[in-house]
Amino acid sequence: MRLKTQTRTAPILFITAVVFLLCINENRLCHAAFFENIAVHAKAISLANSCVAYPPGHMAIHYNPAGLSNLHAGKQLSLGLLTADLSIESSFNADPDFDGWLDTFSNQDDPLDGTNSSVEGWHLYMPILGEQDTDIIGVDTPAGFLPAAPFPLGLSYREPGSRWTFGFGAYAPTVGGYYRSDADPGRYNGRAVSMQQITYAAPSVSYQLTDTLSLGLTVSLSQGATQMDLDMRMPNDLMALTKTLGDATEGLTIPIVSQLTLPAPWFGGGIGPYEDFANLNIKSRDDYCPGYNIGLLWEPKNWFSFGANYQSKVRMEQQGTYKFSYNENWQRMVNWFGSSVLLLPISVMLDLPYNATPYQAGNVYMDGFDAPQRVQMGVMLRPFKRLRLMCDAHWIDYSETKKWTIQFDQNIQVLQLAKLVGHADGSNRLTLTRDMEDEIHMSYGAELQLLEWLFLRCGYEDRKTSVSRQYFDVIAPVPDLDFYGAGLGIKLKSGVEIDLSVGYLESERWYVPNNTSDNLNSTDFTDAVYNPYGGLDVSGEMDITVVAANVSMPFKYIYRISNILKDSLEKTKELIPFH
Numbered sequence: 001m002r003l004k005t006q007t008r009t010a011p012i013l014f015i016t017a018v019v020f021l022l023c024i025n026e027n028r029l030c031h032a033a034f035f036e037n038i039a040v041h042a043k044a045i046s047l048a049n050s051c052v053a054y055p056p057g058h059m060a061i062h063y064n065p066a067g068l069s070n071l072h073a074g075k076q077l078s079l080g081l082l083t084a085d086l087s088i089e090s091s092f093n094a095d096p097d098f099d100g101w102l103d104t105f106s107n108q109d110d111p112l113d114g115t116n117s118s119v120e121g122w123h124l125y126m127p128i129l130g131e132q133d134t135d136i137i138g139v140d141t142p143a144g145f146l147p148a149a150p151f152p153l154g155l156s157y158r159e160p161g162s163r164w165t166f167g168f169g170a171y172a173p174t175v176g177g178y179y180r181s182d183a184d185p186g187r188y189n190g191r192a193v194s195m196q197q198i199t200y201a202a203p204s205v206s207y208q209l210t211d212t213l214s215l216g217l218t219v220s221l222s223q224g225a226t227q228m229d230l231d232m233r234m235p236n237d238l239m240a241l242t243k244t245l246g247d248a249t250e251g252l253t254i255p256i257v258s259q260l261t262l263p264a265p266w267f268g269g270g271i272g273p274y275e276d277f278a279n280l281n282i283k284s285r286d287d288y289c290p291g292y293n294i295g296l297l298w299e300p301k302n303w304f305s306f307g308a309n310y311q312s313k314v315r316m317e318q319q320g321t322y323k324f325s326y327n328e329n330w331q332r333m334v335n336w337f338g339s340s341v342l343l344l345p346i347s348v349m350l351d352l353p354y355n356a357t358p359y360q361a362g363n364v365y366m367d368g369f370d371a372p373q374r375v376q377m378g379v380m381l382r383p384f385k386r387l388r389l390m391c392d393a394h395w396i397d398y399s400e401t402k403k404w405t406i407q408f409d410q411n412i413q414v415l416q417l418a419k420l421v422g423h424a425d426g427s428n429r430l431t432l433t434r435d436m437e438d439e440i441h442m443s444y445g446a447e448l449q450l451l452e453w454l455f456l457r458c459g460y461e462d463r464k465t466s467v468s469r470q471y472f473d474v475i476a477p478v479p480d481l482d483f484y485g486a487g488l489g490i491k492l493k494s495g496v497e498i499d500l501s502v503g504y505l506e507s508e509r510w511y512v513p514n515n516t517s518d519n520l521n522s523t524d525f526t527d528a529v530y531n532p533y534g535g536l537d538v539s540g541e542m543d544i545t546v547v548a549a550n551v552s553m554p555f556k557y558i559y560r561i562s563n564i565l566k567d568s569l570e571k572t573k574e575l576i577p578f579h
Contacts, residue, residue: 037049041059043457062169068165068206073160075554076154083547086542088541091115093114100535102240110536117184125225164206189533190229198222204293206295216295234277239271313397352420366406368403386448390444423529436467453491467479481505497552
């Protein structure tokens with residue numbers, strides 16, 4: 001008996017040592033983690049995604065399709081319910097060491113100095129509701145709370161005694177979106193933003209090669225969608241110059257000469273560095289985004305298992321619509337560029353806009369919003385019969401995300417003017433450099449079996465930001481996040497399983513000093529597009545609370561439940577006649 005205990009303890013100590021070495025090297029390995037896998041399955045949430053060697057029911061389809069082999073035989077069904085609360089806060093303060101624009105406009109005169117931003121709720125893309133293929137409908141949910149949604153969905157079937165298991169799932173690998181008030185200072189990086197990947201069909205299969213080794217494959221079809229609604233301003237020396245000259249030439253008119261050369265006021269009065277001049281609204285989606293998962297699950301002992309899963313890159317070539325709405329100050333300046341026999345040919349030669357319009361609208365193509373490939377490997381140990389310990393390593397290939405490209409179907413007036421300050425992408429393309437970093441991080445989970453039918457779970461995942469500090473912005477303000485999970489599982493003899501969980505993600509306060517981010521607050525003359533917070537120090541923090549429930553059961557109970565509901569309805573009709 002002693003020999004058996006020693007034989008079992010030795011490999012446990014060895015594997016634990018390997019996991020420990022991975023953990024102490026974590027800070028040296030990891031760079032990043034973005035905004036995914038926070039709303040896939042209740043069990044996975046409670047374990048903080050430490051589940052590749054202990055897959056979560058039907059959502060093994062996502063985490064490790066080889067885990068389908070552990071589902072009950074026959075027809076099985078699972079349904080989820082999820083709700084969440086979101087908080088993102090930002091602060092904007094003038095940099096005391098910055099001299100302002102042209103030594104004329106002090107950054108302490110910026111109306112955003114000393115202001116705070118907070119999101120008011122989720123902004124989510126609603127599939128199917130669009131009237132045309134390019135339409136998407138965004139929904140604002142109040143008070144930061146996401147109404148409960150019946151997601152995910154899972155189905156499976158295995159003939160008793162068969163080594164094949166077939167599954168089908170629908171779920172949301174990535175859900176992110178928020179909205180701010182119309183006057184919120186964060187609106188220049190997004191009054192409303194949503195970036196989502198919804199997997200609407202994921203047929204899956206697993207095959208048990210041996211009693212201890214299973215392989216699995218999932219082929220997924222997803223829909224990617226992006227919506228951005230933001231006001232625009234351009235704190236820059238060029239804008240300051242137009243306003244300075246506009247103010248200086250107000251009322252300065254030389255008869256005939258001014259009308260033929262430079263009508264007063266110059267630049268139509270100009271646009272100050274702190275003035276709004278436009279609003280941009282983009283809605284785009286790609287309804288056909290295929291991908292696949294390959295999984296392996298090795299369970300040589302009842303106290304040890306190893307899992308591995310590879311998820312392919314999901315390419316999203318999104319198309320949709322856009323609308324640039326221009327303020328009156330912008331329209332005055334554009335009209336000025338074509339207001340004389342001298343200015344008109346100069347504007348044509350420099351490709352400057354000279355015919356004002358209240359808006360420009362058309363079709364847009366967006367590139368670079370792909371879901372990157374990822375690998376997840378992990379172990380499950382049972383040092384005691386009623387205790388499971390999980391440790392997973394996650395790698396996500398975010399380094400492929402070099403930039404976001406937005407291609408318009410016509411020359412955009414804002415971009416035509418921006419070429420004067422070094423905008424090199426032409427008049428119909430806007431590029432936001434991302435230069436995101438690869439990510440390797442660890443997660444840990446534990447499950448304690450209190451009773452034959454009751455399980456307690458907890459987990460922790462250290463998610464380092466994948467966003468480069470040089471290109472940090474408030475469009476996708478995803479800093480380092482700590483993900484804490486907790487929950488319980490109930491397994492009944494009837495085959496019904498219930499999982500309940502709560503997840504909490506929080507960040508430390510992030511800080512971006514003035515002129516350190518090329519997508520947020522650069523003051524360089526050539527960074528006019530797009531740095532709406534030039535001259536400001538920006539800081540913030542975020543947290544998310546997720547509450548989820550999943551129930552899985554043999555399919556026969558669906559028939560019983562439907563019959564009970566049907567009988568109840570018939571009895572209600574007998575007691576309360578309907579007319």
